[in-house]
Amino acid sequence: MIRLEKIYKKFERLEVLKGVDLVVEKGEVVVIIGPSGAGKSTLLRCVNLLERPTSGRVIFEGIDITRMDGREIDRVRERIGMVFQHINLFNHLNVLDNVTLAPVKVKGLSRSEAEHIANSLLARMGIEDKLYAYPSQLSGGQRQRVAIARALAMQPDIMLFDEPTSALDPEMIKEVLDVMSSLVKDGMTMIIVTHEMGFAREVADRIIFMDNGYIVEEGSPKEIFSNPKEERTVMFLSKILY
Amino acid sequence: MSDEPFFPFLMSILPHLGKGTLMTVELTIISVGIGVLIGIFGGIARVSKRPLLFIPSTIYVEIIRGTPLLAQLFIVYFGLPSLGINLPPFTSAVIAMGINSGAYVTEIFRGGIQSIERGQMEAARSLGLSYLQAMRYIILPQAFKRILPPLGNEFIAMLKDSSLASTIAIAELMRVGREITSRTFRSFEVLAVVALMYLAITLPLSLIVRYTERRMSVSD
Ligand SMILES: Nc1ncnc2c1ncn2[C@@H]1O[C@H](COP(=O)(O)OP(=O)(O)OP(=O)(O)O)[C@@H](O)[C@H]1O
Ligand SMILES: [Mg+2]
Numbered sequence: 001m002i003r004l005e006k007i008y009k010k011f012e013r014l015e016v017l018k019g020v021d022l023v024v025e026k027g028e029v030v031v032i033i034g035p036s037g038a039g040k041s042t043l044l045r046c047v048n049l050l051e052r053p054t055s056g057r058v059i060f061e062g063i064d065i066t067r068m069d070g071r072e073i074d075r076v077r078e079r080i081g082m083v084f085q086h087i088n089l090f091n092h093l094n095v096l097d098n099v100t101l102a103p104v105k106v107k108g109l110s111r112s113e114a115e116h117i118a119n120s121l122l123a124r125m126g127i128e129d130k131l132y133a134y135p136s137q138l139s140g141g142q143r144q145r146v147a148i149a150r151a152l153a154m155q156p157d158i159m160l161f162d163e164p165t166s167a168l169d170p171e172m173i174k175e176v177l178d179v180m181s182s183l184v185k186d187g188m189t190m191i192i193v194t195h196e197m198g199f200a201r202e203v204a205d206r207i208i209f210m211d212n213g214y215i216v217e218e219g220s221p222k223e224i225f226s227n228p229k230e231e232r233t234v235m236f237l238s239k240i241l242y
Numbered sequence: 243m244s245d246e247p248f249f250p251f252l253m254s255i256l257p258h259l260g261k262g263t264l265m266t267v268e269l270t271i272i273s274v275g276i277g278v279l280i281g282i283f284g285g286i287a288r289v290s291k292r293p294l295l296f297i298p299s300t301i302y303v304e305i306i307r308g309t310p311l312l313a314q315l316f317i318v319y320f321g322l323p324s325l326g327i328n329l330p331p332f333t334s335a336v337i338a339m340g341i342n343s344g345a346y347v348t349e350i351f352r353g354g355i356q357s358i359e360r361g362q363m364e365a366a367r368s369l370g371l372s373y374l375q376a377m378r379y380i381i382l383p384q385a386f387k388r389i390l391p392p393l394g395n396e397f398i399a400m401l402k403d404s405s406l407a408s409t410i411a412i413a414e415l416m417r418v419g420r421e422i423t424s425r426t427f428r429s430f431e432v433l434a435v436v437a438l439m440y441l442a443i444t445l446p447l448s449l450i451v452r453y454t455e456r457r458m459s460v461s462d
Contacts, residue, residue, distance in 0.1 A: 050364055070372070078370035088361035092384050102369035105379060147365075154369055 001026045001158060001189055002047060007056035009042055016042045017053070018213035024158070024191060029184050031200040031221075032193045034210035035236055040193045041085075043210070044160050047191065048080040049073055061157075078106055081151030085163040087143045089135040089150070095122065096131045099150045107154065114153070121149040125179055141172030145179055158189040165196060197241060201225055209233045248431060255422050255432065262418030263439055269414055270401045272336050277343025277396070284344060285351025285385075286377060299348065306345030312406050314338045319410045335407040343400050350392045354385035388458070394451035398444045405440075415439060 002024040009017040016039045024030050032040050045051035046058060049065060057064045065076050090098050099122065100114035109117075122128050125145040127138075135143055144164055151159060161180065165173040177199050184190065184203045194200055200207060200221065207224040209217045209232075217230045225241075228234050246254070287299035306314070319334040329337070358381050366376035408417035419436035423429045 048368055050368060074367075074370050074372050077368055080368070082365075082368035084361060084365065086359075086361050088359075088365035090362065090365070090380055092380075092387070101379060102366075102371060105375055106370040150365075150369070 001028075001061060002191075003057075003059040004043075004046065005057040005059065007043065007046055007053045007058070009039070009046060009051060010054045016213055017046070019056070020210075020213075020215055022208065022215065024189065026157075026189055027187050029188075029190045029192070029203050029205045030208060031204040031206070032191065032208045032210055033195070033197070033200060033236070034208075034216075038210040039213045040210055041162050044082075044162050044191060044193055047160055048077050048082060050082075074106075078102075078154050079157045081154060081156035081159040083144070083147055083151055083159065083161045083164045085166050087135075087140070087147050087167065089143055089147055091135050094132045094134050095127065095138070095146050098135070098146060099153045102150070103153050117153050117155075118149065121152050122146070124182075125149050126175070139172060140168045141175045144168060144172075144176045148176075148179055148183075152183075158191070159183065161190065161192040161194070163193050163195065165194065195240065197225070197237075209236065211236065251426075251428065251431070252435065255426075255435070258418050258422060259415065259435065259439060262413060262415035263443075265412065265414040265418075266401065266404050266416075266440075267443070269332075269335060269339065269404045269407060269412070270397065273339035273404070274343050274347075274393075274397050274400050276336065276340025277347040277400070278393070280340070280344025281347025281351045282382070284348030285355055288348060288352040289355050303345045303348055306342055307349075311339070311342050311403055312409065314342055315406055315410060331407075331410045331412050334410060335404075335412055339400065339404065339407070342403075343396065346396050346399075347393065350389050350396060351385065353392070354389035355381055357388055358384050391451050391455040391458070394447060394454070398447050398451070401444060401447075402440060 002022075004020055004022040007017050007020040008015070020043055022030075022043075032043065034040050042051055046053050049058065053066060056066070058066050060076055060080070065073060068076065090101065093101065096115065096118055099118035100111065103109045103114040103117060104111060119128070119131075122131065125148060127142055127145055127149070130138060130142065135146070138146065148164075164180070165176050168176065173196070177196060180190075180192070180199075181203055192200070192204075204221050206218060207221050208215055209224060209228075209230070211232050217224065217228060217233045224233065225237065228237060284299050284302065287295035288303070290296050315335065315338040318329065318338040319331065322329060322334075362380050362384065363376050366380045367373070371379065404414060405416035407414055408420065411417070415436055419432050423432050426432065
């Protein structure tokens with residue numbers, strides 16, 4: 001479904017991605033782990049071209065999207081949902097409008113069709129009683145669940161998560177991870193950057209360990225967590241798992 | 243007539259000054275209205291990465307803000323006729339003041355747009371909204387709320403500066419005051435009343451601006 005080929009990304013003189021190759025098949029759940037500054041977010045943002053790779057190709061459903069013009073890329077982004085560490089709900093819109101805006105303005109759904117989809121998604125996220133609340137009136141966990149509903153409302157083929165629980169208070173992490181687990185059960189294709197190792201072990205088909213702009217090692221959760229081959233992986237895991 | 247006691251005299255000139263005040267307000271509303279229209283697009287152009295938008299909008303802002311409004315007014319009213327373009331005083335004033343206000347409002351919008359966290363634009367783009375859709379539905383509505391106080395200040399500044407239009411034969415408050423002065427020779431009283439009439443409009447406005455500013459700093 002997604003194939004990244006030789007992705008390089010430079011910011012000014014800082015090279016953040018140094019030739020990353022990654023294939024994600026339909027229905028697969030790939031979890032990316034690695035130390036701060038490894039380039040995980042940058043890699044994820046290259047998938048939907050929020051960040052333009054300096055070189056390399058991003059192939060989505062067989063088509064190289066790095067060659068597309070702006071409008072075509074907008075059409076591809078409709079099909080790639082993204083959830084951010086800083087949540088980024090639209091502050092001036094209530095929950096329902098946050099979720100229905102893109103389906104109406106981008107997909108051209110009628111207001112009632114969009115609300116129908118939003119209502120069932122928000123019910124699934126457990127926020128059906130907050131439809132008219134504004135983001136500032138919600139807890140962090142509720143906000144992130146609305147953000148997930150907002151992305152899902154476009155009925156994407158794949159979902160990208162960039163540390164969706166890192167900005168949350170500990171007691172709210174579980175409610176967000178539970179929602180993500182239920183997406184995994186539904187067979188959603190997902191790329192997840194996270195520091196939640198327990199969750200990663202549970203849901204991942206494949207774990208990618210990144211450091212310093214490279215994919216250092218990848219494998220099943222068992223291979224990575226129980227039997228890592230690279231020294232850097234061992235060091236990272238020993239720091240994070242104690 | 244000029245020996246009349248102050249209050250009867252004041253009563254006799256107030257209707258004229260009232261008309262002048264209306265003209266002043268009208269001039270200001272139309273000019274700032276034009277300024278806001280220019281400013282929305284100017285602000286978007288100023289934050290654009292496209293040189294074709296960024297460079298002209300920057301030049302516009304620098305030229306207008308670096309030259310006196312009086313010069314701009316004269317160029318439109320006295321200068322354009324020598325190019326064969328003759329505009330009536332009111333039209334000239336509104337054009338010059340609108341273009342002038344547009345430069346300041348452009349910078350106000352630029353600041354407002356840039357004050358919205360980057361994540362808002364990114365979230366919008368990740369859903370498939372185009373850059374302009376993201377501006378329209380996500381960034382500008384939030385920016386607009388934040389720039390209400392500076393826009394209020396711009397309106398106050400323009401209200402005062404509209405007195406310059408008195409130099410091109412527009413019967414706004416300042417001009418009316420000076421005409422009364424030259425008829426009655428009671429300069430101090432008349433001009434003091436004129437000044438107070440400006441103050442009567444600007445003071446409440448600036449109190450409102452300060453109030454909304456304070457409320458916003460509490461809410462976010
Ligand atoms: N827009 C940018 N401009 C300049 N440098 C950037 C930009 N975005 C990221 N970087 C730099 O690129 C490097 C990798 O950043 P990235 O956010 O991809 O790391 P990460 O693996 O996601 O780390 P974290 O776990 O802290 O989120 C960092 O050194 C960061 O400072
Ligand atoms: Mg990151």
